[in-house]
Amino acid sequence: MAFAGDSALLCRQIITKNTGLNFLNRGFSVPISPLRFCFNGDKLKGCEVKIGVRAALQSVESVEISKSLEGFSGFDAVTEGELREKGFLGLRKTKLVCTIGPACSSLEDLERLALGGMNVARLNMCHNSREWHRDVIWKIKKLNVEKGFCVSVMIDTEGSQIHVVDHGAPSSVKAEHGSIWLFTTEKFEGSRPFTLQANYEGFSEGIIVGDELVIDGGMASFEVLEKIGNDLRCKCTDPGLLLPRAKLRFWREGKLVEKNHELPTLSTKDWSDIEFGISEGVGFIAMSFVNDADAVNHLKNHLSTKTSASIKVLAKIESMESLHKLEEIVEASDGIMVARGDLGVEIPLEQIPTVQETITHVCRQLNKPVIVASQLLESMIEYPTPTRAEVADVSEAVRQFADALMLSGESAIGSYGQKALSVLRTTSSRMELWSREENRQNGLHQRQLEQSLPDRIAEQICNCAVEMANNLGLDAIFVYTKCGHMASLFSRNRPNPPIFAFTNNESTRMALTLQWGVMPVLVDLSDDIEVNISKTVDLMKTKGMVEEGDVVLVVSDVIPSCETPTVFQSIQVKTIV
Ligand SMILES: Nc1ncnc2c1ncn2[C@@H]1O[C@H](COP(=O)(O)OP(=O)(O)O)[C@@H](O)[C@H]1O
Ligand SMILES: C=C(OP(=O)(O)O)C(=O)O
Numbered sequence: 001m002a003f004a005g006d007s008a009l010l011c012r013q014i015i016t017k018n019t020g021l022n023f024l025n026r027g028f029s030v031p032i033s034p035l036r037f038c039f040n041g042d043k044l045k046g047c048e049v050k051i052g053v054r055a056a057l058q059s060v061e062s063v064e065i066s067k068s069l070e071g072f073s074g075f076d077a078v079t080e081g082e083l084r085e086k087g088f089l090g091l092r093k094t095k096l097v098c099t100i101g102p103a104c105s106s107l108e109d110l111e112r113l114a115l116g117g118m119n120v121a122r123l124n125m126c127h128n129s130r131e132w133h134r135d136v137i138w139k140i141k142k143l144n145v146e147k148g149f150c151v152s153v154m155i156d157t158e159g160s161q162i163h164v165v166d167h168g169a170p171s172s173v174k175a176e177h178g179s180i181w182l183f184t185t186e187k188f189e190g191s192r193p194f195t196l197q198a199n200y201e202g203f204s205e206g207i208i209v210g211d212e213l214v215i216d217g218g219m220a221s222f223e224v225l226e227k228i229g230n231d232l233r234c235k236c237t238d239p240g241l242l243l244p245r246a247k248l249r250f251w252r253e254g255k256l257v258e259k260n261h262e263l264p265t266l267s268t269k270d271w272s273d274i275e276f277g278i279s280e281g282v283g284f285i286a287m288s289f290v291n292d293a294d295a296v297n298h299l300k301n302h303l304s305t306k307t308s309a310s311i312k313v314l315a316k317i318e319s320m321e322s323l324h325k326l327e328e329i330v331e332a333s334d335g336i337m338v339a340r341g342d343l344g345v346e347i348p349l350e351q352i353p354t355v356q357e358t359i360t361h362v363c364r365q366l367n368k369p370v371i372v373a374s375q376l377l378e379s380m381i382e383y384p385t386p387t388r389a390e391v392a393d394v395s396e397a398v399r400q401f402a403d404a405l406m407l408s409g410e411s412a413i414g415s416y417g418q419k420a421l422s423v424l425r426t427t428s429s430r431m432e433l434w435s436r437e438e439n440r441q442n443g444l445h446q447r448q449l450e451q452s453l454p455d456r457i458a459e460q461i462c463n464c465a466v467e468m469a470n471n472l473g474l475d476a477i478f479v480y481t482k483c484g485h486m487a488s489l490f491s492r493n494r495p496n497p498p499i500f501a502f503t504n505n506e507s508t509r510m511a512l513t514l515q516w517g518v519m520p521v522l523v524d525l526s527d528d529i530e531v532n533i534s535k536t537v538d539l540m541k542t543k544g545m546v547e548e549g550d551v552v553l554v555v556s557d558v559i560p561s562c563e564t565p566t567v568f569q570s571i572q573v574k575t576i577v
């Protein structure tokens with residue numbers, strides 16, 4: 001019992017230094033179960049750190065399986081099945097988002113996607129009717145209740161951007177080299193030859209003769225020949241396809257012409273879609289074309305006055321302006337989407353990979369979940385196999401430890417949506433296995449998140465506990481959390497074992513569906529940590545999800561409220577008996 005004498009010192013070592021953990025690994029020859037460190041945060045309030053350490057060497061007593069578990073449905077059926085089949089380390093950590101569209105909106109299709117690993121269903125409010133979206137949300141909720149899935153719903157705002165309006169049949173038009181076209185704000189029905197309608201009157205504000213009009217990030221390009229009022233007469237310089245809702249951007253001397261309009265981030269339609277999202281109880285609102293933190297704060301304030309449920313706001317990084325203010329936007333939001341589709345319209349394509357890596361890194365440093373989106377498996381909209389380059393792109397996002405990957409057209413309108421989802425699933429699992437070894441060697445140099453002592457301690461506990469779980473080769477991490485904060489701090493460290501986050505809050509459970517490596521579980525939590533621990537271990541045992549000999553790291557942070565999350569914490573390493 002080397003450390004009974006100077007517990008506080010040892011504890012500090014464990015919290016702050018690798019050496020404490022190595023010491024445990026090398027020098028502590030008795031079985032590691034149960035080892036317990038208790039941090040009594042009440043004392044921390046006075047800023048005098050007194051950390052109590054208790055090391056108990058008796059074995060964990062087998063706990064009688066409680067009858068109160070009957071009717072329990074807090075596990076999600078897919079994780080449960082995956083765990084039984086593949087074991088703890090086989091659980092996929094990277095989360096999967098599917099855009100729901102006409103190709104996958106039946107109850108049967110949605111069930112197949114849920115079974116295939118969809119964690120979040122995304123509804124793009126650009127398309128289809130309110131009733132259609134309501135019907136999809138209703139089906140997802142029904143499946144969650146009846147089939148035990150844990151799929152959360154995200155709505156994605158249309159946002160304000162300049163594009164051509166849907167010009168009706170034929171669905172795409174070819175622009176030939178040298179052909180002359182009129183881009184007009186005049187509204188007309190149907191189609192006119194060589195004429196395209198812009199959706200916004202001010203689309204040509206500040207544009208001058210000689211500027212380059214780039215369609216959809218390079219599908220076709222035009223030179224502006226003449227300005228007639230707000231309309232532009234242009235000559236095609238790079239032939240290509242003009243799709244419905246094709247995006248319009250102007251370039252001058254090799255650079256994007258920035259802010260040539262003053263459209264609000266949230267339009268009247270977006271606000272009404274947001275009201276719809278609130279009333280339907282969605283988990284996430286993805287905000288298109290966020291340019292600064294104000295827009296995010298505005299929506300978050302609005303949500304806090306409108307609903308007590310916690311709806312997470314995800315900022316989509318898809319404009320040049322948003323890149324200039326990346327950190328403030330990440331800080332303000334609850335998560336980020338790297339919206340590579342529109343980003344590729346705003347910045348040269350060759351910059352996308354490095355920008356993606358930067359965004360992913362900033363999100364991890366600031367502890368916000370990040371989704372890598374768009375064209376991951378684009379060719380699968382039409383073909384049953386992905387290109388090798390697409391698989392490499394998916395693997396790279398997984399290797400960067402993105403929290404989630406997203407399908408757009410592949411699931412919404414593609415013929416092989418489920419297959420595309422399975423490509424994401426298998427590619428993620430494969431790459432996670434590969435990077436686990438790397439992970440062991442290169443721990444993240446964490447930026448300190450918070451200033452107050454209790455918050456810093458929570459952070460350090462999670463960082464060190466993950467190091468401990470990795471070094472000891474533990475099977476799983478159990479965390480008890482009301483708001484999901486501790487679970488996210490664990491996730492941020494991208495531990496090798498999966499993180500089971502037990503929460504009594506449905507919004508927290510749904511929000512955690514997006515976080516890397518977190519398996520959210522809904523349970524009743526009491527104020528007695530020991531009761532929570534034995535109850536959840538029992539639960540896992542009854543379900544056959546843990547078995548004798550499994551060793552789990554248990555961290556608790558539930559007392560007393562979300563506002564003061566770090567009042568009491570304990571870490572235990574527990575062998576299941
Ligand atoms: N709810 C829907 N109804 C009809 N079509 C949809 C729907 N959602 C998505 N789609 C189709 O899937 C394609 C890809 O989806 P997404 O990437 O979300 O949209 P976009 O390409 O408009 O940015 C869209 O272009 C659209 O054709
Ligand atoms: C995800 C994106 O946004 P949307 O599909 O709404 O254009 C994107 O631009 O990549």
Ligand SMILES: [K+]
Nearest residue numbers: 156157158288
């Ligand atoms: K959108």
Ligand SMILES: [Mg+2]
Nearest residue numbers: 318339341342
């Ligand atoms: Mg976009």
